[in-house]
Structure formats: structure tokens, C-alpha cells
Amino acid sequence: MDIVSRLIPKLWDLLGDQGLLNDPTRLARYAQDWSGDLTGRPLAVARPARVEDLAQVVRLCAEAGVPVVPQGGHTGLVGGALPSAEGDELVISLERLDCVRGIDPVNFSMVAEAGCVLAALHRAAAEHDLHLPLSLGAQGSCQIGGNVATNAGGVNVLRYGMARDLVLGLEVVLPDGRVWNGLRSLRKNNAGYDLKQLFIGSEGTLGIVTAVALKLYPRPTQVQTVMLGLTSVEAAMTLYAAARRDLSDLLSAFELLPRRCIELTLAANSTLREPLAVPTPVYVLMEASASGLVDLTALMEQFLANCLEREAIIDGVVAMSQAQAGSFWRLREELVEAQHRQGRHLRTDVSVPISGLAAFMAAADAAMARHLPAAIPVVYGHVGDGNLHYNVLPPFGLDPAARDALLYQAEELIFELVDHFDGSISAEHGIGRVKRVPFQHRLSAVDRDLLRAIKSSLDPAGGMSPGRIFMLDES
């Protein structure tokens, strides 16, 4: 019996029937992510319910030379948490590590295990009149461990930052199976290197996050959600700068939706309605929120009145109820689903300096029109972060090979422009397996040496999520 075959019974002994799955019928759910574009084949799936069991799983795998891949809520978009197709990687699912270890209302913090679903943590915070501001479309499924491992963004980055900015401490199982305890809930700690930063956003390649200490905020008691109609992307950028100043850091979301996006969502979901009386070229979904004594309604009214007066916007509707605010947000959120239904397409997630965003969009549109006139760009984004999803749908009826070639070419065109604008080819989705080649292609020799130095020093055997982000042996 080889070393791998001996591993499975050991894991079984440790984890039991609920904790180790290797019956193929039970593995399907761990072999695919949300997009369905990629599938993998787990050697088996370990579902430890205790941190010490997870550590023991990692140790046994390290001894057996079996690579491991941590997996959260299957909502990643770059294939980082999927096992390889070769069936040689053990999936470690965090789903049973889902305990909220504590909430401290005076310290404005919580400690939660990695498998907690984000929406559940929102509810747990709200019970203490507190607010966990990490908010993204997938929040009903994604897990906080995955959010941290991928440094998730979402719609409130503008105000509250990325997942990284919300992490006070981490508990991590290292590649050799030891547990690093960095789970303090301090606002300030300059005692030595800030080791937790290494693991945030490293997509499971350096260790497995098992618990997170998070910053919380006062729960907003006032929210103003408005849908605005504008003439152009440039006008939206000008409005953004004005909104930051005039709304005094209370701006929490600023989403750009060109008309084509609104049309796509309306076509895909007949229960949604035109947000404004007359269609406009560009829409902005803007939200401001506040707790306490600020009169946010008056503030927003004044701001919009000023905007109309100086013709910064064509039209605008303030949501008069949570239901109406929800309908605005559905125009944004169901866009993802609407594109998904069109079948395989190119999703990008790029960022450029905010000052270059309008020019980048114009240049990308021009490049697509010139080189790939049949492709259908669907472009929207978190403008306040310089983050655009410049997605591309193939024309209807293209055969798979031609479609894939077109999407590949589209990505190349877009990424070249990103380079030109000194941007990033992955603003929030990460690299995983899907963006590895274009990422690695863009590394300088120094970048490459630093990445390798970190990876080799923390995971010398290379057993943690191998081949995600970059290949050690490829230049």
C-alpha cells in the first residue's frame, strides 16, 4: 500500500464519516465552483470540525506529500479553491468550522471561525447593534475565511476598505500543520512584523486561515440610496470627486452602470423596472450611510439639489423605502447572474488609478470595436475604487473554439491597456488558477524573486494550494 493509500484511513480515523468524504457521489459539490467554468477532482474531502483536527490533517498530508487545497463557500471566480483535475489534491473544507467565538461591543470587534458564512456574521453583528461592513453579492454563501484568504472587496470598499483593512488578527494552520496564533483584537500593534498580512490575500498558498478577529463599526441607522442618471463616464468621475467631499466620508458605495448593463438586467428579470423616467447613457448607484445625529436625509437632498443645479446629473431618484433601495441594488447584483445566463463569457476585474478610469474605458471600447467588433462588452464597476469589471460576452451562436479564441483575445487586449494605465489585472478576484499565466507573464525579475522567497520560506515542500497564483518552477 503506497503512502497516499495509507493516508485516507488515517484521516478517516481522525475525522470520522462526517469529516472525511471520499465516496464520489458526495464529492461533486467540492469539485466545482460557482461559475461552472472549471471542475476539479478531489482526492478526498476533509471537513474537520475543530482547528486541532484541521492542523492534524495538514500534518498528515505534509508527511504523505499530498497537496492540500482549502475551500470555503465555492464563490471564488479564479479557480483557486478547486482541486486539480488530476485527483491528487486533498480538499480541506472549512464549512464545519463555523462558530462565532465572541463579539466585543466596546472594542467594536468579533472573532469568527473561517467557515462562518458572511451573511451570518452580518446578522451576529447586528444583534449587538454593530456593523460588519464587508459586503458582496456572494455574501449568502461565501465564508469569512475565504474572504480573508482572497482579500475580498465588494461594494463598501470605498468607505471601509478591503477585507485586509477589517482584519485585526488571524489564526492560521501552517503548511507543516502547526497553528500560528495571531488572533489578538488590537487596533494597534507594532510589535514585530505584521505576520497576518502574509496570509491575507495569499489564496491558501501559505497557510489555512481558521479564525479571524474583525473590526466592527457602529451600525448605520440612516441609509440613503440613490439612482442617478448622467451623460457620460467623465460626468460620473466628476460626480464621484464632488460626492466624496460634499458627503464628508459618509459615502459608502458608488457603482457605475452604463445603460447597456441596465438593459441586460431588465431583459433577464422581468420583475425589475426602469430606475429613471427616461433612459440615460450612464447610471450611478450611490449610497451614503450614517449612525447617530447626522441628518443624512437633509445632507443628501442638499447634495442632489446642488448637482441638479449645476447640471452634474440629468435625473435622480432617492429610494423612499428599503424595498426601493433593494430594487436599485438588484439592478446591480443581478447583472452577474444575467451575464452568467448568456453562457461562457470573459469576466475581468481590473483596476486603474481613478483619474485614468474614463480614459481607460474609452480606450478599451475603441480597441474592442476595432479588433473584435462582434464582441459585446458589458462594463460596470466600483468607480470609487478605480475597479472595473470589463466583461465581454461573445456574439450569439459562435462555436466553442471560436468563442474561446475571441474571449482570449479580448482579455489580451484589455490587459495590455491595463498595463498601459499602470493598473492591476486583478483588483479583487485574485489570481488563482485562471489568471495565473497573465499574472506571471507580468512579473519583473524582482517581483518573481520576492514571491518565490516568501513561498519557499513558508511552504518549502510546496504542498499548500500548489500552482495557484504562480508556479514556483516557471519564469
Add this chain to the structure above:
Amino acid sequence: MDIVSRLIPKLWDLLGDQGLLNDPTRLARYAQDWSGDLTGRPLAVARPARVEDLAQVVRLCAEAGVPVVPQGGHTGLVGGALPSAEGDELVISLERLDCVRGIDPVNFSMVAEAGCVLAALHRAAAEHDLHLPLSLGAQGSCQIGGNVATNAGGVNVLRYGMARDLVLGLEVVLPDGRVWNGLRSLRKNNAGYDLKQLFIGSEGTLGIVTAVALKLYPRPTQVQTVMLGLTSVEAAMTLYAAARRDLSDLLSAFELLPRRCIELTLAANSTLREPLAVPTPVYVLMEASASGLVDLTALMEQFLANCLEREAIIDGVVAMSQAQAGSFWRLREELVEAQHRQGRHLRTDVSVPISGLAAFMAAADAAMARHLPAAIPVVYGHVGDGNLHYNVLPPFGLDPAARDALLYQAEELIFELVDHFDGSISAEHGIGRVKRVPFQHRLSAVDRDLLRAIKSSLDPAGGMSPGRIFMLDES
């Protein structure tokens, strides 16, 4: 001629008379930091005016096996930037790398070289109606490179975060003299490991920061500065939680000053006046700021009226002018100077979860009263960050040996309590050389291995600021 003797002429050739100092009379200023508690002896001082020269200096030193120590504005409090007493370390001063490379008002960002003095960057941002919120007592001397290398904190951390939170990108000279270019000004970038995090707060032990891309904010057009009198530290903590909610994230500073601190500053500076009509046990210096359309005056008035009504405060004064606001801040800022004049004393800079702060202070006061009744604690801090400067003055007239023994014992007592409250022995000052022993003493085996792995992988020869933070060969 040995290898070190050959190095100096090479550096001279490269840098010239202004760029290489090795005349002892010109070295004094680089041999001492602000506190005067520590001195060192530089082998020589290199003052490169270009990044490529700095890189070449590092390369030559690496080849010669001569350790280097980067040095900013000499305002560090833990001796990290001072050369060793043995005279074997080359000081690399960043003072001539002081160019603002650019300001982007739409992207709310700036790029500045490491030697720029913080106050100069404040002015540069203000010229574009923008705000760089990093603010600390030493801002007239400290340099942004040092701020980043030590992850500086200051009075606005509550609202804007530490230096780390303001850094968008870095340019770093690595220990082998290569330049890492990570100087992009993106709000979001999840393409691979976030390498800049390694260098922030690593106190020059992994590389030398040569330029920084920084986040900027809308310039606050309204500031409300108030001095409040309270009955106790507990009351201040309750007030803090209320202020966070009621002032809706517009709170930018919340400084705790027990009566003894006010007395110390008043005694040291006869131009300062009692801030409130009647002395109170505890004072809070609070500031809120806003740009734009918020009516901050009305907001603060309403908040204070509510506080008085529910007896959350005894008394309070709103500054009616910038001059009056300045006089409140001087009561806080001159405290450092006032302690300094008392001669050698213990400065600590600890943090605990905010919910434990009042209990920590009470426990520390009790421990001091019991074990070191002659010592004079002077305690104040950034309450909103759980950060206390629990300092200790020796009684008057103690001989140096007895004084040092007392201060050492006081630190031990305080640090043990910090451990008990799961806090940090260095919230913002860092470790440097001064706090190395207690820091290293508190490391777990896993902590130690991670620190070593990082240091050894980035600086295998150990030539960058050796012995700062931790000794590689000590357990």
C-alpha cells in the same frame, strides 16, 4: 587595505563630498536620536540624492559585508535607526531623497520620496485642497519613509488608520541593492501577494523604502475641537462608544488625559492655561472633522448637550478659534516635552482591547502603588485605539543605578499586565533595539520561526539593520 577600508573610497566616488560624511564632527547628528537615551557610532553616513545611488550604496555594502542602517528624521523612540556603538554600521540617511513626485487630485493620491518631512507633505496636499491624515507630534521632523518603515500611528488613527492603511504603493531597495518597484497608486490590487505589506513596519530590517504612494482624503473644511472633563476613565470609555455612534465616523481624535498630565504640562509651560473652569479627574481631548455639507457645529452642539443632560461629562469647552484648538492640543503635545525635561524615564506604548483599557489602567496603577510606590506614573493615550502611554517618572534625586533598576522593574510590571490583557508591548513605537529583549521573550516558537523565515528569505546575509526587532541567532 581591508575590504571595509576599500569601501569608503568607493562610496566617496559615487556620492561625493555632500553624499558621504565620515569626518567625526559631521557625524554627531546621525549618532543620536531625539530621546538622547541612546547613542551610536556610524562607520560613515551616506546621503544619496538619487534612488539609483542609494541602491548602489546598498550593493557595495552587501559586497563588502558591511551592515547598513537606514535613517529618517531621528524621531524614533526605540533606537531602530541609530547605528550600533561598535562603529561597524553604515548609516544611510534618506534626507536628500525629498522630492514630491506627484499629486493626483482625482485619484486622491500622492507619490513622495522617503526623505520628505511629514509636515511638508501636509502642505503639499493642502495646496490641492487635499488632506494627508497621518499626524503626529514629530511631524515637523519625521520623514515619510520612516513613518512607513515603522508603521507610524498618531492622533488620527481612529478615523484614518495607521501609516499602513494610507500606503497604496512602495519603492524599496532590497538588501542586495536591487530596486523593487511596487509604486502603483491603485485602491485595489489583488494580483498576487501584497509584497508592500512586508516592508511596512519592518523597521528597515528587510529593505529601505525610497518612495511611497499615499492615499489622500478631502481636506476637512470644518473641525470641532473640544476639551471635556469627566469623572473617571470608565466614563471616558463610555463616552468614546457614544461618540463613535453619535458623530457617525466623523470622530478623528479621542485623547485621554488624566488630571496629573494636565498638571505636568501646566507646570512645564507657564503660557498654557487650565482648560476648564474647575479641575476634573479625567480630561478628553476630542476632535471631529468634516468636509462639505455636514453641519458639524450643530452636530457637536447636539452631542455635547446630550452628554451634559445624561451627565456623561462634567464640563466641556468647544474651541472657538484655531488658536484655542491649538492650545488644547498643546496640553497634549507638550506633555512629551514636559516628561523629557524630568530626565531619564520609562516610556511605554502599549495597547489592549478597548474594552479592557479602564481595567488595565486600574490594575497597573494598583501594581505600581504596591510594588513601586515611589514611582510616578504619567498615563495618557489614544483611547480610540486602545493605546496607552503608561510612562513612569522616577522620584526626584534617585541615583542613576537605582533609577534604572526602578524603571526596569516598572516596565516588567506593566508588560506582565499587558500580557494578561492580551495586549501588545508596542502599539506604535515599534521594537527597534530598545524593546527587543521583552519582545523576543514573548515570542512563541511558531512566531519565532515565521519571523526568521521572512528575515532569512529576504535578507539572507543579515546586513539590513541587524539586531533590530530580533536577533536571528537568539531564542
